[in-house]
Amino acid sequence: MKHEADPDDAEPTSSPQAAGGEAVLRGKATINDVARLAKVSKKTVSRVINESPFVKQKTRDAIKAVIAELGFTPDPQARALARRKSFLVGLVYDNPSPQYVVNIQRGILDALEGTDFQLVLHPCDRSKPDHVARIQSFIQQHKPFGLILPPSVSEDEPLALALNEADVDYVRIASVELDTPSRMIRTLDGDGGAAAGRHLADLGHRNIAHIHGPLSFRSTHERRAGFERALAEAGLGLRPEMAVEGGYTFEGGVAAAEHLLAQPHPPQAIFAGNDEMATGAYVAVRRAGFRIPEDISIVGFDDTPIAGRLWPALTTVRLPIREMGSAAATLLLQTADGMTTKKFITFSPEIIVRGSTAAPEGQ
Amino acid sequence: MKHEADPDDAEPTSSPQAAGGEAVLRGKATINDVARLAKVSKKTVSRVINESPFVKQKTRDAIKAVIAELGFTPDPQARALARRKSFLVGLVYDNPSPQYVVNIQRGILDALEGTDFQLVLHPCDRSKPDHVARIQSFIQQHKPFGLILPPSVSEDEPLALALNEADVDYVRIASVELDTPSRMIRTLDGDGGAAAGRHLADLGHRNIAHIHGPLSFRSTHERRAGFERALAEAGLGLRPEMAVEGGYTFEGGVAAAEHLLAQPHPPQAIFAGNDEMATGAYVAVRRAGFRIPEDISIVGFDDTPIAGRLWPALTTVRLPIREMGSAAATLLLQTADGMTTKKFITFSPEIIVRGSTAAPEGQ
DNA sequence: ATTAGGATTGACACCGGTGACATTTTCGAA
DNA sequence: TTCGAAAATGTCACCGGTGTCAATCCTAAT
Numbered sequence: 188m189k190h191e192a193d194p195d196d197a198e199p200t201s202s203p204q205a206a207g208g209e210a211v212l213r214g215k216a217t218i219n220d221v222a223r224l225a226k227v228s229k230k231t232v233s234r235v236i237n238e239s240p241f242v243k244q245k246t247r248d249a250i251k252a253v254i255a256e257l258g259f260t261p262d263p264q265a266r267a268l269a270r271r272k273s274f275l276v277g278l279v280y281d282n283p284s285p286q287y288v289v290n291i292q293r294g295i296l297d298a299l300e301g302t303d304f305q306l307v308l309h310p311c312d313r314s315k316p317d318h319v320a321r322i323q324s325f326i327q328q329h330k331p332f333g334l335i336l337p338p339s340v341s342e343d344e345p346l347a348l349a350l351n352e353a354d355v356d357y358v359r360i361a362s363v364e365l366d367t368p369s370r371m372i373r374t375l376d377g378d379g380g381a382a383a384g385r386h387l388a389d390l391g392h393r394n395i396a397h398i399h400g401p402l403s404f405r406s407t408h409e410r411r412a413g414f415e416r417a418l419a420e421a422g423l424g425l426r427p428e429m430a431v432e433g434g435y436t437f438e439g440g441v442a443a444a445e446h447l448l449a450q451p452h453p454p455q456a457i458f459a460g461n462d463e464m465a466t467g468a469y470v471a472v473r474r475a476g477f478r479i480p481e482d483i484s485i486v487g488f489d490d491t492p493i494a495g496r497l498w499p500a501l502t503t504v505r506l507p508i509r510e511m512g513s514a515a516a517t518l519l520l521q522t523a524d525g526m527t528t529k530k531f532i533t534f535s536p537e538i539i540v541r542g543s544t545a546a547p548e549g550q
Numbered sequence: 551m552k553h554e555a556d557p558d559d560a561e562p563t564s565s566p567q568a569a570g571g572e573a574v575l576r577g578k579a580t581i582n583d584v585a586r587l588a589k590v591s592k593k594t595v596s597r598v599i600n601e602s603p604f605v606k607q608k609t610r611d612a613i614k615a616v617i618a619e620l621g622f623t624p625d626p627q628a629r630a631l632a633r634r635k636s637f638l639v640g641l642v643y644d645n646p647s648p649q650y651v652v653n654i655q656r657g658i659l660d661a662l663e664g665t666d667f668q669l670v671l672h673p674c675d676r677s678k679p680d681h682v683a684r685i686q687s688f689i690q691q692h693k694p695f696g697l698i699l700p701p702s703v704s705e706d707e708p709l710a711l712a713l714n715e716a717d718v719d720y721v722r723i724a725s726v727e728l729d730t731p732s733r734m735i736r737t738l739d740g741d742g743g744a745a746a747g748r749h750l751a752d753l754g755h756r757n758i759a760h761i762h763g764p765l766s767f768r769s770t771h772e773r774r775a776g777f778e779r780a781l782a783e784a785g786l787g788l789r790p791e792m793a794v795e796g797g798y799t800f801e802g803g804v805a806a807a808e809h810l811l812a813q814p815h816p817p818q819a820i821f822a823g824n825d826e827m828a829t830g831a832y833v834a835v836r837r838a839g840f841r842i843p844e845d846i847s848i849v850g851f852d853d854t855p856i857a858g859r860l861w862p863a864l865t866t867v868r869l870p871i872r873e874m875g876s877a878a879a880t881l882l883l884q885t886a887d888g889m890t891t892k893k894f895i896t897f898s899p900e901i902i903v904r905g906s907t908a909a910p911e912g913q
Numbered sequence: 914a915t916t917a918g919g920a921t922t923g924a925c926a927c928c929g930g931t932g933a934c935a936t937t938t939t940c941g942a943a
Numbered sequence: 944t945t946c947g948a949a950a951a952t953g954t955c956a957c958c959g960g961t962g963t964c965a966a967t968c969c970t971a972a973t
Contacts, residue, residue: 218930229929229953230931232930233931234952241950243952260690262928262930264627264630264693265929266929268625268928268960269930270958285653288652292671305638305692307638307671308659310656310659324623328626469861470859495800496830496856581960582959591922591924592923592960593923595960604920604922627960628959629959629960629961630960631929632927632928632960633928633961
């Protein structure tokens with residue numbers, strides 16, 4: 188290090204009004220303050236902030252000491268401006284279930300904690316014709332570091348295509364392989380459906396029905412396919428009239444279950460594609476005068492809090508949504524670290540047996 | 551306007567690679583492009599962007615035309631850097647109910663739609679000793695334009711004090727007047743409690759119980775006070791042993807209801823301080839072999855979706871949470887407009903009568 | 914026609930960092 | 944001891960706006 192006169196001109200004097208002594212918490216230290224105190228150029232400080240490997244250990248330590256002393260934190264806006272990339276992670280969603288949304292958020296926030304990134308919400312309405320354009324303009328304006336797309340936004344291929352054009356990273360959460368390649372969190376919904384089918388078959392049910400979601404959701408097909416697979420393995424089958432759509436909604440579940448119960452041979456057990464519809468089935472079953480689980484067993488999917496609050500509590504299939512959100516964010520940030528990036532992380536569902544399923548009584 | 555040579559050097563040539571003609575959607579126009587095309591200084595463009603009144607109408611129109619032609623949108627990061635204030639609105643929350651959180655978010659997003667502001671999430675844990683410090687450092691770093699504090703964060707006076715020191719605007723959502731002055735969304739929880747009490751009294755119940763929330767929540771007291779007031783007006787009273795805490799949770803509701811049912815004179819009706827606890831009461835009442843509403847009527851508070859999905863559906867008191875979120879954000883943004891700012895907006899709850907309440911049978 | 918004072922507009926530095934590239938160190942090999 | 948390439952650090956312009964204050968343009972009044 189070269190220094191001639193070397194007066195102790197080291198106080199952070201950038202702010203004119205900073206007359207007093209330590210500017211530790213007043214008015215926020217800047218990279219210039221750090222540079223002056225450490226007697227290096229701001230560029231070198233910048234290198235330290237960004238973990239560049241091209242800084243001598245000794246210099247790095249000295250700078251880090253000054254940073255700690257000053258309580259310096261780099262200004263996200265300034266960095267964003269210079270890098271043309273903000274420190275925002277966007278959650279783009281179009282999901283009716285608050286439970287799902289909140290858990291995904293929580294998971295992402297878990298992973299973002301302690302980083303420089305912030306989570307911004309960007310709900311969208313896939314039914315609107317301009318929804319892709321809106322997301323594009325959001326990206327253009329705010330230059331988010333990356334996006335996280337849970338279902339059903341994750342299944343939007345036109346959007347994925349647009350995103351590949353744009354200058355954003357993104358991670359998708361979905362139950363199937365998707366056409367457009369991207370990093371993703373993969374959930375094995377099929378295995379969940381299979382677990383439900385196996386559970387019911389093991390209990391001794393033979394006449395089993397299914398209330399599924401909208402055909403436009405990939406998860407609808409995954410869950411049903413796994414379910415049918417398990418039934419087949421148990422030597423059973425799903426008769427066509429025993430499979431009804433419930434639209435993933437409560438009302439749809441009520442209607443679907445009423446339809447099933449009106450059949451000549453009503454089912455002994457019902458597997459609903461989500462808890463919402465299972466809850467609807469509860470209402471229809473009760474209205475029709477049947478008992479749960481003595482007369483009819485019911486299984487849901489998702490393990491939303493309502494499942495534990497019903498009476499009897501609902502047997503259901505759970506996905507670790509919060510962990511999935513966290514994994515998605517982690518995957519996204521790996522780019523930032525320059526680490527080798529895993530493309531996939533897979534999560535398996537698990538069946539939670541509670542009070543809504545039992546062996547058939549008439550057996 | 552003065553111009554001498556006036557060559558048509560008007561193409562946005564800032565980006566070197568912008569060889570072609572219209573740079574309308576490529577690489578994003580900047581304020582410099584607008585200034586050049588409009589033949590004014592960038593400062594004047596800045597004035598137009600910020601709706602400064604000191605711009606001649608003619609100039610303003612010309613600049614606006616160029617802005618439209620170029621599809622120019624100002625860069626939030628650059629603006630934030632220069633103004634030392636970002637375009638983020640922070641939602642600081644510590645609320646166990648996903649339903650509540652999502653609706654508040656939705657409301658805020660409704661109000662933010664079409665503005666330059668983005669919503670960032672900042673959950674916190676009030677039980678941690680450093681939670682105020684964390685929020686402070688969030689503010690220091692990200693310089694949010696403002697914060698929105700729903701309950702119970704809104705009731706955190708130390709936080710409010712710290713916020714007044716810091717350079718942030720904020721709006722609180724709460725059920726009571728708070729010590730620290732600030733703009734706020736006020737909910738009349740007391741009126742909701744009164745509505746519940748009146749409804750039950752009108753049905754003819756005399757032996758009425760209450761399951762309330764934690765004493766640390768202001769809403770607990772508000773709801774109870776209103777409830778007792780209504781009972782008093784009906785010539786009834788709430789006997790001390792008929793008021794039990796349920797902690798605002800499902801499990802707490804189960805336990806509290808069990809406690810009530812174990813009394814020598816079990817209640818004919820129960821008003822639970824929220825739906826969560828009401829749901830717990832359902833379970834306890836059923837386990838004890840009573841019917842709803844024939845033997846026991848139940849009223850909740852909040853009108854979460856679960857209320858409509860129970861069987862029978864839950865009579866409850868509803869607050870327009872989404873609208874409240876929207877109002878909070880609107881209130882916050884008024885500062886930006888420089889408009890005269892209302893300090894308060896008040897929302898009243900409304901009772902939703904469904905299947906869980908009926909006149910007592912034994913009457 | 915001239916002029917004062919408000920209405921408009923512009924010049925320029927600066928916000929707090931980063932990128933590209935130049936310069937200086939450092940250190941083993943010759 | 945000297946030299947050259949790699950390692951470390953510095954220079955300087957620029958990211959895209961805004962604040963401050965000076966300059967210019969108008970308009971009505973003199």
